[in-house]
Amino acid sequence: MKDAKLVVKSESHQNTIVHLSDHVAIGGQKIVIIGGPCTVESLTQMETVAQHLQFAPVQALRGGVYKPRTSPYAFQGMGLEGLEILAEVRKRYEMPIVTEVMAISQIEEIAACADMLQIGSRNMQNFDLLKAIGQANKPVLLKRGLASTIEEFVMAAEYIMSYGNPNVVLCERGIRSFDPYTRNVLDLGAVVALKQITHLPVIVDPSHAAGKRELIADLSRGAIACGADGLIIECHPEPDKSVSDARQALTLDDMVNLVRSVKPVAEAIGRQVYEIQRPQLAIA
Amino acid sequence: MKDAKLVVKSESHQNTIVHLSDHVAIGGQKIVIIGGPCTVESLTQMETVAQHLQFAPVQALRGGVYKPRTSPYAFQGMGLEGLEILAEVRKRYEMPIVTEVMAISQIEEIAACADMLQIGSRNMQNFDLLKAIGQANKPVLLKRGLASTIEEFVMAAEYIMSYGNPNVVLCERGIRSFDPYTRNVLDLGAVVALKQITHLPVIVDPSHAAGKRELIADLSRGAIACGADGLIIECHPEPDKSVSDARQALTLDDMVNLVRSVKPVAEAIGRQVYEIQRPQLAIA
């Protein structure tokens, strides 16, 4: 990893904190939890999610408006209309928004209404997108590729940083393996390694790793105990009606329960969670 | 898994508890920690280990006397002489012993002085050995094969149970994958799945999964937070002098620190650890 000049720690306590808003920061003492549906489907859906999750509390909302789908005939996301929904929910609930950027041409419009730009697994080595996002003025959530080595993951972050954007959060989301029981294999050893190698925050997406909702709560607590700085979890008002990834979405009640169960685990390793406080967030 | 009549839970609260001694049981409320060197090297080595670990406290000792080595020219273990060392340490320190059985011909002699018979990863589908161990009157620690699916792992336990031995503990120890940074990938999703599918205890071996000692403590805490019933961890009085797997062995002091750090994590999810109490164990 010696080539990763900007991403690798220069001393063991070096620690980057990435701010999503005045009140929410990833990489500090507090564990950050990001929740929301796989796909933005309607304003009603997103409002229902925000209303429930703000008191979990969840610190930021996720929801895709441009969706990378294996089939060209699958729903590709609401696009601009979805972005307007995200902007509206962001304003009403004062919660930061995380959403995926699939193409350079989308960066400007998404940056205008989101607080964090997600690079999905399939684009982890889309180097032109990495270079462009490196010039954006927003925090980046970089998801590990399905078969990316730790070194390749670190070097992808180095692309973003070397083009000028220091606010990169790494996200382990499961790697491809041979067992059909889980969708992917959550690699918590990589989380531990990344926290030792880099100064960047590392969060975990147990939803895509497990692919089955009944595995997610235990994996979430495991991730926090391993040292992850946060979680990004899929949930939906009516999981079985989700337009995508229904099998792995939690109900909103299960999401609230999960968030609450994380608190004692965080404290067991000397960290804290965010407390509920309304008005919770004043977004810049 | 419908074929795994004996291993699969018939109702969600079914829970098998496997007793290693009058005082040590795996699968109940208390987390069990097994520690010791990869390989038994001398009585002095094992006594040093036992003296330190009893006050961690660690509940059982591990140490190989028959070693599966990739090369026929590598040290193959002390054999019978090593078994005598294990028997002596077991008696002096009243700690149960876990050691690997590589062949049917070794079962009787190992069962005479160990409290738990380990089937290693390479033998997870050595079906004749599974059948023979199914007829032994000792608890079994069954390690997952390097590329075994969850279903194959469950069916290997079914072999043992169907031949008459109900005292099987499953052990996740990392699966083979593409990343050279860690030796294997610890699959905690499998641990969560196995706890949901089967009524058997499930423990985790972070040492073989990580292959690097600096990753082990965090993975251990993660495993407990995920719901594992215990840990089996390699440690050595002088790790760099270990005859095998030196890179992944903890010092005895690091082992004690790790064990203590597990307590608050166990409590965070409503479980407990064993407390130090001398004389700790009265072995049957």
Place this chain on the structure above:
Amino acid sequence: MKDAKLVVKSESHQNTIVHLSDHVAIGGQKIVIIGGPCTVESLTQMETVAQHLQFAPVQALRGGVYKPRTSPYAFQGMGLEGLEILAEVRKRYEMPIVTEVMAISQIEEIAACADMLQIGSRNMQNFDLLKAIGQANKPVLLKRGLASTIEEFVMAAEYIMSYGNPNVVLCERGIRSFDPYTRNVLDLGAVVALKQITHLPVIVDPSHAAGKRELIADLSRGAIACGADGLIIECHPEPDKSVSDARQALTLDDMVNLVRSVKPVAEAIGRQVYEIQRPQLAIA
């Protein structure tokens, strides 16, 4: 694969032929061989390659001018200057050119001087790029992602076809696995499967799969015997001086020998190779 309406065969003899020039077509009776360096380095280099390979004969030239590199500090390719070199060599030697497109913004300029646009492994699911290339008026060489299933590969081709471009050639180039001896594992079972499932031509890149030049000739003959429609192979006038992937580049003499050794294998399964004939190619 039922969603892959355009890519899947409707009857067993359906067979698409993709034309690179008036004289070179992939998917017919004749095996097509594409050769050249990993990276375009100079006009002299490319001319040396073309002079040698035209009499192998090799039917088309490869050479990257936009290079996907793991590190942002590695040479990223000659860009436009490299394209001019490719255009010049194409004209002088009347050989079709295959080169990689990494971004939508490059399509127009590359399409102006290349005969086939390559989508690299890392971009196999860069869906916006697939959609854009689907609207380009040039044949596409779609390389399989490092951990892409056969179904995902087929669906990526479906993206391109569904956006209007019927001239897609699939390329198996090795998948990521656990063995460090070879760089990747060449999956010839996928080649056989793709020929049965789809009507598209399928070629094989043994260079990236093997990662070691001494394995390439045998794998090339194996690929043809399995039914591949062609090969794309890296070679260099001075392999050890190659700016990238030096370890897997053949010398030009070895490349000529390899091409000649393919002929009897092709004939053994009822196919042919292209014969040497000057002027070999009249490019449209």
Place this chain on the structure above:
Amino acid sequence: MKDAKLVVKSESHQNTIVHLSDHVAIGGQKIVIIGGPCTVESLTQMETVAQHLQFAPVQALRGGVYKPRTSPYAFQGMGLEGLEILAEVRKRYEMPIVTEVMAISQIEEIAACADMLQIGSRNMQNFDLLKAIGQANKPVLLKRGLASTIEEFVMAAEYIMSYGNPNVVLCERGIRSFDPYTRNVLDLGAVVALKQITHLPVIVDPSHAAGKRELIADLSRGAIACGADGLIIECHPEPDKSVSDARQALTLDDMVNLVRSVKPVAEAIGRQVYEIQRPQLAIA
């Protein structure tokens, strides 16, 4: 591989030839083809197979009497009764027999009526079995483990040779990977590598790798073109009635066709196949 003193070539032309009978040898100029069912089911079944295959010609018969099955409730093979069937067929048709040994206790009885002892994938690192087979006086067919590296495979052969048995044939049979379309991934790069590294014969089992009968003929021709010394292929008089692995068994007619199609491929790389000649084999 420097530890593999006995298996690694000392000079590039070193080449071990393993004799199955006076007339059949693996590792020479001639390609050897071994065929037969997954499991011995009856004398009638094995006679039907032998009658057809002797004129393909196939040089040796395979058939399991001790079967490694994932489930303890699946048919475990005919055992001794199956061995008697193999002995009878061997005598009547003068064809060498290859069958699997799963346990040390079976070696003597199997060696009494088989010409080659197979170590299956699951037992590739059953070191006690390797040591025992190293002391047997019969050729050994060592199958690669599902997730074994090339180095581990070579070292497993080294175990056998270092215990005294020089007649080891390596068999690539597919490795475990992420794609559900094929059962395993046939790693022909490993075949090429093993031929370069070791002096031992290397054969290929496309049946277990592909897991689908329609892929087997193409993969067989590919394996021979890559340099494999032979093939071991599953076939059955009525594939859909096979008690195991039905989906990958060829009909006997398809097997004959496959064998005949191999001849021109072998000749294309300068090798030959065995010709039909009755009495074909005089077994010692």
